[in-house]
Amino acid sequence: MPHYDTLNHYLERLSPQCLSEIRRRLVVTLLRMKQFYRARLLGKYWRVILDGTGLFYFREKHCENCLCETVKDAEGKERRRYYHKVVEAKLVLGENLVISLGTEFVENESEDVKKQDCEFNAAKRLEGRLKKEYPRLPVCVQGDALYAVEPMMRLCRKNGWKYIFTQKEARQAVIGESYAWIKGGGGAAVVKGIGKEQGTGRYANHVEETAGKEETIHIYEYEYRKKQEAEEKVVRFQWLTNIELTKRNLEEMVEAGRGRWKIENEGFNNQKNGLYRIEHLNSREGNAMKNHYLLTQIADILMQVYMAWSPMIKETGQSKKNTSSRLLESFRRQTVTDEDVSYIKRYTTIYLE
Ligand SMILES: [Zn+2]
Numbered sequence: 451m452p453h454y455d456t457l458n459h460y461l462e463r464l465s466p467q468c469l470s471e472i473r474r475r476l477v478v479t480l481l482r483m484k485q486f487y488r489a490r491l492l493g494k495y496w497r498v499i500l501d502g503t504g505l506f507y508f509r510e511k512h513c514e515n516c517l518c519e520t521v522k523d524a525e526g527k528e529r530r531r532y533y534h535k536v537v538e539a540k541l542v543l544g545e546n547l548v549i550s551l552g553t554e555f556v557e558n559e560s561e562d563v564k565k566q567d568c569e570f571n572a573a574k575r576l577e578g579r580l581k582k583e584y585p586r587l588p589v590c591v592q593g594d595a596l597y598a599v600e601p602m603m604r605l606c607r608k609n610g611w612k613y614i615f616t617q618k619e620a621r622q623a624v625i626g627e628s629y630a631w632i633k634g635g636g637g638a639a640v641v642k643g644i645g646k647e648q649g650t651g652r653y654a655n656h657v658e659e660t661a662g663k664e665e666t667i668h669i670y671e672y673e674y675r676k677k678q679e680a681e682e683k684v685v686r687f688q689w690l691t692n693i694e695l696t697k698r699n700l701e702e703m704v705e706a707g708r709g710r711w712k713i714e715n716e717g718f719n720n721q722k723n724g725l726y727r728i729e730h731l732n733s734r735e736g737n738a739m740k741n742h743y744l745l746t747q748i749a750d751i752l753m754q755v756y757m758a759w760s761p762m763i764k765e766t767g768q769s770k771k772n773t774s775s776r777l778l779e780s781f782r783r784q785t786v787t788d789e790d791v792s793y794i795k796r797y798t799t800i801y802l803e
Pocket residue numbers: 511512513514515516517533534
């Protein structure tokens with residue numbers, strides 16, 4: 451392995467586009483494998499989940515592209531905080547196999563911008579790039595209520611993509627009111643006894659006609675009763691989509707909508723607190739920072755596929771950390787033979803639970 455300074459020196463000069471391209475090639479190979487076809491929504495759409503998170507925070511301005519916000523410290527005193535944020539598009543290949551498909555850094559172009567860059571705009575740039583990199587991929591974009599606005603829906607339509615966004619009254623009030631009105635008049639379809647809680651699903655197609663919106667918007671919801679101590683509570687979720695809802699597809703659509711939250715939570719959590727510690731600053735230099743982040747995403751893809759591919763690792767219950775150390779050790783010690791190389795071209799089966 452090169453010395454750390456040498457590595458950083460190299461990563462300061464390498465274009466992040468190069469690493470991004472390596473990731474694209476990896477993903478394209480995986481997408482061609484029939485094993486993952488089962489993960490597609492309604493047997494057709496690859497689920498792509500958009501989510502943003504803060505990575506690095508500084509007290510002092512760190513570079514020209516820093517985002518800036520004013521926060522209150524523990525004593526209630528206001529101070530400026532400089533930070534870097536990223537938006538990820540995660541691709542769902544299986545219940546426990548969710549990999550990085552695309553990355554966009556949220557950053558200001560220069561110090562004196564009038565309006566700061568934000569997750570929403572970065573997500574729009576990311577979608578543009580994904581369409582270029584995967585022009586024919588049937589995609590269903592998922593995201594939280596932040597994305598549930600018409601400009602995002604329009605972008606999805608133009609890309610020929612489907613979408614599922616979380617519906618919140620605060621984000622789409624007119625849609626919410628229109629749906630309540632339709633439901634009140636008995637216009638929403640009902641499917642009972644679905645999901646693991648055997649709850650109730652409801653939907654109404656083309657709410658945009660009632661709400662006076664331009665984009666196609668179907669709405670669906672799921673509710674179930676949950677016992678909390680002595681009381682019974684009703685838990686409810688709502689989503690917006692441009693996939694036409696039917697009594698047959700509702701359960702799968704509900705599962706997909708609910709799954710997003712779990713994936714988001716676990717995804718960044720694992721990368722922040724687990725093996726990778728993506729918040730650790732490996733270099734203060736902006737370009738190297740990006741490259742370190744992209745390398746982590748590539749490592750995570752390899753690691754997840756390796757773990758899914760080798761049933762023996764699951765059986766021995768070896769921890770992820772140990773598996774990764776051993777893998778690294780084998781790179782260091784074991785000589786690669788011609789026979790090893792021949793395996794690369796062989797058909798490999800990946801076992802999914
Ligand atoms: Zn910075």
